[in-house]
Amino acid sequence: MKVFNTMAGKEEDFHPRGEVVTMYVCGITAYDDSHIGHAMAYVIFDVIKRYLRFRGYKIKHIQNFTDIDDKIIQRASQLEIPPLRLANEYIERYFADMDALNIERADIYPRATEEIAQVIEIVQGLLAKGHAYEFEGSVYFRVRNFPAYGKLSHRNLSDMISQMCTYEEKKEYPLDFALWKASKPGEPFWESPWGRGRPGWHIECSAMALKYLGKSIDIHGGGQDLVFPHHENEIAQSESFTGQVPFVRYWLHSGIMQYDRQKMSKSTGNLVGVGEILKRFSPDAVRLFILSSHYRSPLTYSEEAVEASEKGAERLRWALTHQASAGKGVTTLNAELFEQRFVEAMDDDFNTAQAIAVLFELTREINRSAEEGVDIIEAQHILLKLAGVLGFTLREKTQSTPDTDAFIGLLASVRDDLRRNQQWQLADRIRKGLADLGVTLEDTPQGTRWKYKT
RNA sequence: GGCGGUGUAGCCAAGAGGUUAAGGCAGGGGUCUGCAAAACCCCGAUGCGGCGGUUCGAAUCCGCCCGCCGCCUCCA
Incomplete structure (x- = not known):
């Protein structure tokens, strides 16, 4: 079996390290409802996981929740509720949406705020090795200490630097990134050797992957928009901390959902929510739409396309x-x-x-x-x-019950008798009546079949 | 500007040097049928953004050009 590895920039034979394939997929930052772009990413990794199992592998799948960050704090303060409560609510809604899409749950869903100890341990380790430095209660990763920086996204440091106009003065080097952020007054915080603060965004994924899956994992997945800087930074801090290379053997990235000639994203506001789309279409139709194109290609959302998939x-x-x-x-x-x-x-x-x-x-x-x-x-x-x-259930959208099934079956068989006696008017009335109630009848040489209209 | 992707029938979308260019949706014709629906059969790009080149042979490789998109700041 071959998989396209972003690191190599080409397809490679897939050989996991051991009996169990270790798989880490980047989860959401929980401050808003899931949209169909998220559905795309998680349907794709769901299929990858299901297929690996189909091919005889066992899988250990970890997916994180970022439940503390600037946007969560900002949103929570607008709504005047605690940030963690906001995050919790959106995590619950995420599960509801993804369950509806028949996406299998990961084995563990660690949350950033519950992995603080591991984060601090890694930051301390990086400081001890000189790969990080503290400044006013925050800790930054020293990118220049990691010569391979850019190997995943295929960029080089000087190109990136020349493009940067401004950077925070407190950093030694423009591309250095925060491992630990000092908290401002009023923000949630955790105690650390550097004072009160919270984890940087990138560090939580390293911490969780190392804790739950080990120093070198088989598959790390996420959307293509995470390649830089998120995954690049994960590599830098993880490999610097453990000394184990590679941190990840196969980097898999899903394409980005487009909508209205633009990337679908929370920041641009051109969203179609998962809940919204599932009111109109079956989960199978949504999955069929997503899986009809290759997972690494961008996919443009349109209602017509999902209708065709239905x-x-x-x-x-x-x-x-x-x-x-x-x-x-x-x-x-x-x-x-x-x-x-x-x-x-x-x-x-x-x-x-x-x-x-x-x-x-x-x-x-x-x-x-x-x-x-x-x-x-x-x-x-x-x-x-x-x-x-591929995660299709091939079940009808309307949940049937034994009772209604029996009633419909009875009506259909009565209608068959009418048809045998050429009582077309009555027969058609039953068909029409059932159609209005959402049941489609189809007469075939083998008898009448019926189904719930989707 | 740098890096990457992409442009295939009305729409969506596989294919990546060589038999008739997958599949889905829509459309046309037919079979079946009381009608309807479904299903099945047949039909649709001499053509794969444009122009050159390599080759016995190119959607498929190379060069240039045009269009669209992503990343380079938070994002699945």
Whole structure:
């Protein structure tokens, strides 16, 4: 299997260090609702994780929450509530959105404010080795001590410096970044050897990765907008602290969601919330939209595109509702070749677009075979299994209950009797009535099938 | 300005030197059908931003140009 490693700038064979693949994915800063750009990133890493498991790996997945930072403090003070309460609320909402999208939970979700001890330990270690310095209660990382700085984002120091107009005087060097920030009056703080303060943004990820996954982890993921400076800084501080190179073996970055010819981002305000979109479309449609293009390409959000995905998702779902014809068919649809092609596509840097094409071809084959009376049960199982690797549930949006299912089934069978007696008016009235209630009836040579309208 | 990405049918989107350029949505024709819907079959780029070049052969490699986007400040 090959994966594109940002560090190498090309695809590489994937060989984890041990039995368990260690995977760290950068989480959110909890000060606002999740938007579909977040959905994109977390759906993608969810699929990567599901596929690795499908290929026989065990995975240990850590994802952080930044629950203290400037924006959280600012927002909280506007709302006049404690910053940690604000963060907690948005973390809960994050979980609700991501659960709805059928994104599997990570093994552990550490929070910055709960890892202060580990952060302080690392900062102390960096100070002791001379890789950091203190100034007025804050501690900065000494970038010039790390010659490899820029290796991930493929930049060099002098280029970056020449572009910088201003920098804070308290730093020795413009690119030095804060490991520990002294707190201003009224801000939340934690006691430290340098006085009251809080962790810098980058350090929490190093602290958590080292604590929960070890000095050298297999996969580190995040959006492409984190490559510089966030991940670059993580490398600098982690490798300087542990002496272990590389800190990360495979850097995986997802493309950025565009909207209205611009990057979708909290700071520009051009957002489409996850909750908002899930009111209109099924989780499968959203996932299908995201996974229809390659994970490293930018993806432009549009309602039309998700609508098209909804139609596609319906086709996949519908192929699973054919009446089983086990044992009756002389021949059986063999779906192994489809599974092979699916694996081939996914082995090539998670080519979900191609994998999805295979699912649609299998769907057509199932439909065709069902009409011909070929046994398709096994093929349906395979379709459901492979769809599951991409996180599709292929369940209808409306949750059915045994009660309503029975009523609808009864109406449908009564209508079938009417149709047999050519009572078209009554039959059509039932169909129309059910349609108004959100149930679609379809008459086929094999009988009437029904589904909830999505 | 530096670094990176990208431009493929009406729309979305794979493919990265060589059989008929995947797949989805929309559209047209047909089969089936009381009608409807679905499903299935057939059709659609002699063409892959433009111009040159390398090659027996290029969406695919090279050069130049044009367009769009990202990062370089917080961001998934």
